Amino acid sequence: MEYIFSDRLKELSGNSIREIFKLVSSSDFISFAGGLPATECLPIKLVERFSAELLGSDRAAALLQYGATEGNPQLRRLxxxxxxxxxxKGVRMENVLIISGGQQGIDLAMKAFVNEGDAILVENPTYLASLHIAKTYRANPIGVNSFEDGIDLDDLERKIKEYRPKLLYIVPNFQNPTGKTLSLEKRRKVAEITARYGLMVIEDDPYRELRYSGQPLPAIKSFDEAGNVIYVTSFSKVISPGLRVGAAIAQEKVIYKLTIGKQAEDVHTNSLAQAIVEKFISDDTLDKWIESCVPVYRAKRDIMARALKEYMPKSFKFSVPEGGLFIWGQFDKRSGIDAAGSFRRAIENKVAYVSGNDFFSDGSGRDCVRLNFSNASHEKLAEGVKRLAQVFSQK
Amino acid sequence: MEYIFSDRLKELSGNSIREIFKLVSSSDFISFAGGLPATECLPIKLVERFSAELLGSDRAAALLQYGATEGNPQLRRLxxxxxxxxxxKGVRMENVLIISGGQQGIDLAMKAFVNEGDAILVENPTYLASLHIAKTYRANPIGVNSFEDGIDLDDLERKIKEYRPKLLYIVPNFQNPTGKTLSLEKRRKVAEITARYGLMVIEDDPYRELRYSGQPLPAIKSFDEAGNVIYVTSFSKVISPGLRVGAAIAQEKVIYKLTIGKQAEDVHTNSLAQAIVEKFISDDTLDKWIESCVPVYRAKRDIMARALKEYMPKSFKFSVPEGGLFIWGQFDKRSGIDAAGSFRRAIENKVAYVSGNDFFSDGSGRDCVRLNFSNASHEKLAEGVKRLAQVFSQK
Incomplete structure (x- = not known):
């Protein structure tokens, strides 16, 4: 049988990170490719306790039964x-949709607003799954330049006028892949500019709580007076990605459409997982847990940064992010280093990263690498960077 | 802000069952509308035990971490x-994709094969969520007639020729909504006809294990030599819908595309829920559990059937299904009864059903009702049918 796939998936292959994920299970391999939380920051004992409490309680039957597509009312309220x-502020239950991980929020927002051929704006570079999702809706992602303090507002406005896009996808805190954080002033301006042009915004904020230095900033959504921002948060990085729980916050009319889209995909999010998250956030359990994890991540970030400084070729430049899971680096053009072309050699040397071009809507960025520091041990962080340095010294 | 939704969701509202689901939480309401398993058939103690075992084991960290989009290897193997x-038979791990409930299998199959405007074939009547999903892909669902022993093969072939559809969606066992089961001979023929025309088939089989009389029949997929059948199974009806776990079985090339589609939606299915299902099916735990539930469902079916016979107007005809969750009934045309039009009166009388027209691609079927017997107690089954009879006697 010759399969004739839909136009949306015909030419789409798996994203490279998920493919690497399958490769690197051998124990002597060091992967800086994924975005996995630290194993020591997975709250196993708490999940075990909450799960036992819930399944031993009066609520057990309701948690195993069908639930509302919008999510458990208790969690929505929290x-x-x-x-x-x-x-x-001013969020009511009707503004909340519980989703099966933050990624579903991006998917549902595009599903609700994007037609085939529509332009959408993304930061350049951006989270590669957002590009993957955009392709499944046959959207046309346009990259907007960004500076150290986030998106270039002039370029944003220019591209809104030029492409009349349906939405902007943006990661405000410790952006994936660059680690950059959008400045306070720019958050206000992004809300203002997009509202003026009636442009929907997906504000994807999975890393917010993983801040190791500097001061937390209010979300773009906090400046949203027009109701054009869909705020997506996730518990994958602070509790567990395996549970697949996140939330989308938006105007009721928007939540209604996202809910209809979700209904067609997975009916509702796993109810036990929702209730476990509820337990974490109904008091200060999650906050205390995050407090205990921040030093763990900070130490890993610092060890990787030190090793990069010590071992990598002089042509490699990077900045240390204030939070999140990634260090983003760039080779001097004159070095001639091609991160995408060097990947096979890196795999042979038992180390993995993601080449920058995966994150650019135009395929540029082959001189960049995204390095994840959250999942490796201290020893592996140093050893992995040494291996990387070998790979890039050979060119 | 005036929202301009995508064409696919612009005119789509929530499916009526999910809407009713939100209405009927008051305790004196009797709902025959949903498709909820019996509360007494939710294996709370087993889920509690398995969950504790898993979270107390070496595997806990892996279950809370990111997993492969394809699913946990242990569950795929099982x-x-x-x-x-x-x-x-002859299924390898590469032919298995773990999904977040059976519904995601329908969604992913349409995502992978259907372009905007494509015709797809469905039974007339069919599972209403399949129509809802089809709309999100802007497909054109064409109803194929069906008899007591399932789909009309002549009409199937005629419509394949006439509409050149991309796929056929079919529920072989205790079909939703009619409760009909496709005969053995027709299963073979459906495989043969669709293979001949290169038509993909979604065989949606969530009710298979809930058989109360008669002999189990092999799936259409068991006759699939061309590789055109995507078999979708679910643990929602036999373990728990709240866990959101099912599986799609297909050729490796097809599984690959479904996986890419899933990657963009929810990355992977909740890992703890997958492992809980694994515990149920790694030995005879699930089979024993089902064995204990079959008499529970059979009794409920029989009580509803008896009550319908006793209380409903003579113009109401129904047949008793061999399994599943629903009794489907039809009013004699001459009675002039309009099930859709009577719905408000039913709600006022504190009883709910789903009017037949929700299940027909052409909106016909207002003389039919789908009645769920699995979730109400024996008392409520009888009392609910009495209330229904009142509603339909007033006309």
Missing amino acids: MTQYVKRAGI | MTQYVKRAGI
Whole structure:
């Protein structure tokens, strides 16, 4: 049988990180490719306790039964409070949709707003899954330049006028892949400019709580008066990615459409996982847990940064992010280093990274690498960087 | 802000069952509308035990971490054996994708094969979510007639020729909504006809294990030599819908595309839930559990059938299904009864059903009702039918 796949998936192959994920299971391999939380920051004992409490309680049957597509009411209610930490106020339950991980929020937002051929704006570079999702809706992603303090506002406005895009996808805190954080002033301006042009915004904020230095900033959504921002938060990085729980916060009309889109995909999010998250955020359990994890991540970031400084060729430049999971680096053009072309050699040398070009809508960025520091041990962080340095010294 | 939604969701509202689901939480309401398993058939104690074992084991960290989009390898391996009960042999791990409930299998199959405007074939009537999903891909669902022993093969072939559809969606066992089961001979023929025309088939089989009389039949997939059948199974009806775990079985090339589609939606299925299902099917735990539930469901079916016979107007005809969750009934045309039009009166009388027209691609079927018997107690089954009879006697 010759399969004739849909136009949306015909030419689409798996994203390279997920492919690497399958490769690197051998124990002597060191992967800086994924975005996995530290194993020591997975709250196994707490999940075990909460799961036992829930399944031993009166609620057990309800958690195993079908639930509402919008999510468990208890968790939706708590989320109205939870997002206050990002400066988002006045949220009612009707503004909350519980999703099966933050990624589903991006998917549902594009599903609700993007037609085939529509332009959408993304930061250049951007989270590669956002490009993958955009392709499944046959959207046309246009990259917007960014500076050290985030997106270039002039370029944003220019491209809104030129391409009349349907939405902007943006990661405000410790952006994936660059680690950059959008400045306070720019957050206000992004809300203002996009509202003026009636442009929807997906504000994807999975890393917010993983801040190792500097001061937390309010979300773009906190400046949203027009109701054009869909705020997406996730518990994957602070509790567990395996549980697949996140939330989208938006105007009720928007939540209604996202809900209809979700209904067609997975009916509702796993109810036990929702209730476990509820336990974490119904008191200060999650906050205390995050407090205990921040030093773990900070130490890993610092060890990788030190090793990069010590071992990598002089042509390699990087900055240390204030939070998140990634260090982004760039080779001097004159070095002639091609990160995409060197990948096979890196795999042979038992180390992995993601080449920059995976994150650019135009395929540029082959002189860049994204390095994840959150999942390796201290020893492997140093050893992995040495291996990388070998790979890039050979060119 | 005026929202301009995508063409695919612009005119789509929530499916009526999910809407009813939100209405009927008051305790004196009797709902025959949903498709909820019996509360007494949710294996709370087993889930509690398995969850504790898993979270207390060496595997806990892996279950809380990111997993492969394809699913946990342990569960995929077990699924290759599990589907033998449906006569499906020669399945390797590469033919298995773990999904977040059976519904995601329908969604991913349409995502991978259907372009905007494509015709797809469905039974008339069919599972209403399949129509909802089809709309999100802007497909054109064409209903194929069906008889007591399932789909009309002549009409199937005629419509394949006439509409050149991309796929056929079919529920072989205790079909939703009619409760009909496709005969053995027709299963073979459906495989043969669709293979001849290179038509993909989604064989959606969530109810298979809930058989209360008669003999189990092999799946259409068991006759699939061309590789055109995507078999979708689910643990929602036999373990728990709240866990959101199912599996799709297909040729490796097809699984690859479904996986890419899933990657963009929810990355992977909740890992703890996958491992809980694994515990159920790694020995005879699930089979024993099902064995204990079959009499529970059979009794409920029989009580509803008896009550319908006793209380409903003479113009109401129904047949007793061999399994599944639903009794489908039809009013004599001459009675003038309009099930859709009577719905508000039913709600006022504190009883709910789903009107037949929700299941027909052409909106016909207002003289039919789908009645769920699995979730109400014996008392409520009888009392609910009495209330229904009142509603339909007033006309």
